[in-house]
Amino acid sequence: MHSVIQQAKRLIIKVGSSLVTNDGKGLDAAAIAKWAEQIAHLRTLGKEVVLVSSGAIAEGMQRLGFERRPTGVHELQACAAVGQMGLAQIYESSFRAHQLGTAQVLLTHADLADRERYLNARSTLFTLLQFGVIPIINENDTVVTDEIKFGDNDTLGALVANLIEADALIILTDQRGLYTADPRRDPDAQFVHEAKAGDLSLEAMAGGAGTGIGRGGMLTKILAAKRAATSGAHTVIAWGREDRVLSRLAAGEAIGTQLTAQTAQLTARKQWMADHLQTAGRVVLDNGAVQKLTAEGKSLLPIGVTEVGGEFGRGDVITCVDASGKAIARGISNYASSDARRIVRHPSSEILSILGFVEEPELIHRDNLVLL
Numbered sequence: 010m011h012s013v014i015q016q017a018k019r020l021i022i023k024v025g026s027s028l029v030t031n032d033g034k035g036l037d038a039a040a041i042a043k044w045a046e047q048i049a050h051l052r053t054l055g056k057e058v059v060l061v062s063s064g065a066i067a068e069g070m071q072r073l074g075f076e077r078r079p080t081g082v083h084e085l086q087a088c089a090a091v092g093q094m095g096l097a098q099i100y101e102s103s104f105r106a107h108q109l110g111t112a113q114v115l116l117t118h119a120d121l122a123d124r125e126r127y128l129n130a131r132s133t134l135f136t137l138l139q140f141g142v143i144p145i146i147n148e149n150d151t152v153v154t155d156e157i158k159f160g161d162n163d164t165l166g167a168l169v170a171n172l173i174e175a176d177a178l179i180i181l182t183d184q185r186g187l188y189t190a191d192p193r194r195d196p197d198a199q200f201v202h203e204a205k206a207g208d209l210s211l212e213a214m215a216g217g218a219g220t221g222i223g224r225g226g227m228l229t230k231i232l233a234a235k236r237a238a239t240s241g242a243h244t245v246i247a248w249g250r251e252d253r254v255l256s257r258l259a260a261g262e263a264i265g266t267q268l269t270a271q272t273a274q275l276t277a278r279k280q281w282m283a284d285h286l287q288t289a290g291r292v293v294l295d296n297g298a299v300q301k302l303t304a305e306g307k308s309l310l311p312i313g314v315t316e317v318g319g320e321f322g323r324g325d326v327i328t329c330v331d332a333s334g335k336a337i338a339r340g341i342s343n344y345a346s347s348d349a350r351r352i353v354r355h356p357s358s359e360i361l362s363i364l365g366f367v368e369e370p371e372l373i374h375r376d377n378l379v380l381l
């Protein structure tokens with residue numbers, strides 16, 4: 010019995026190129042329809058699902074008549090642009106059959122490295138989930154070059170898991186999971202049912218991609234599990250063509266390789282904030298706001314702030330101090346210091362008229378806040 014997917018409330022599901030495009034033969038509509046049906050079922054169980062799908066380049070190659078993967082970066086980018094249309098179309102119609110809308114989200118490494126864009130991507134994804142649509146994510150291949158690429162969507166899946174604090178990452182691939190060696194090369198390879206995410210011995214077992222279609226191979230999946238675990242997300246690597254694989258995982262069946270995160274979600278997040286020893290600025294809270302944060306676990310609203318110190322940007326970690334100057338919390342600011350100065354002491358309903366825009370009603374959302 011594997012219970013991590015059964016218990017997960019928010020899930021990232023990553024499907025690889027070889028699966029989506031039937032080993033490069035063209036989009037596998039039947040397989041995609043089955044995942045869409047199962048994801049619709051997961052939604053009825055109350056789970057939020059974000060899909061990370063590869064396959065744009067493979068599908069674009071097919072559409073443009075390439076027999077082999079082109080080597081030129083612009084040809085690859087052109088393939089991605091062409092193929093992404095196919096992906097968007099097939100996901101939209103497959104989910105539509107289950108009364109579910111989809112949204113296309115194309116991300117680059119630079120988007121997640123930049124704090125402001127990181128926060129924007131995060132807020133947009135949360136909003137899409139609130140609207141009940143399925144975000145379909147891929148790398149924005151047309152604008153990236155090798156140096157700034159995620160490179161493989163396993164890594165992207167893990168970063169998205171970190172971004173929206175998913176409980177689990179499911180990586181669907183063309184193998185049943187991790188073996189002690191590449192099963193395509195070593196007939197004696199043993200299946201690994203369960204391990205700790207981040208266990209170094211796993212990295213020695215995993216090899217590169219098995220076909221010319223996929224990019225990452227097993228090593229990037231193992232590293233993705235390690236990365237996902239830093240924000241407390243567990244990973245399951247499973248065969249995408251396994252009968253009802255997603256529904257059975259959600260029912261607690263032990264399919265695939267389960268890589269369990271060792272850090273609890275909250276601890277991981279707290280640790281991340283605690284690591285920000287040098288914060289960019291500070292806000293002074295009135296007694297009411299101190300009470301809301303410390304005793305009631307609430308978010309910090311601009312109205313509870315009396316003073317803003319230092320220069321910081323949206324997305325920077327700042328310190329919250331009480332009237333005596335004692336640090337009581339640390340968190341990610343939704344507003345730059347220049348904007349924060351204008352909205353403090355005001356109710357959130359006035360943010361729009363003061364600034365002309367609203368990022369969020371909170372200065373720091375409680376999910377982005379750690380008490381000291």
Ligand SMILES: Nc1ncnc2c1ncn2[C@@H]1O[C@H](COP(=O)(O)OP(=O)(O)O)[C@@H](O)[C@H]1O
Nearest residue numbers: 025026182188190191216218219223225226227
């Ligand atoms: N230890 C291992 N266990 C399982 N598969 C492995 C291992 N090492 C390498 N592989 C290879 O990784 C491949 C899956 O990665 P990849 O081709 O990138 O798929 P995807 O397109 O799903 O990301 C498998 O087909 C397999 O040949």
Ligand SMILES: N[C@@H](CCC(=O)OP(=O)(O)O)C(=O)O
Nearest residue numbers: 026064065066161162224225
């Ligand atoms: N963004 C690329 C994904 C490349 C990639 O990571 O492929 P895979 O190893 O199959 O997940 C595409 O859509 O073709």
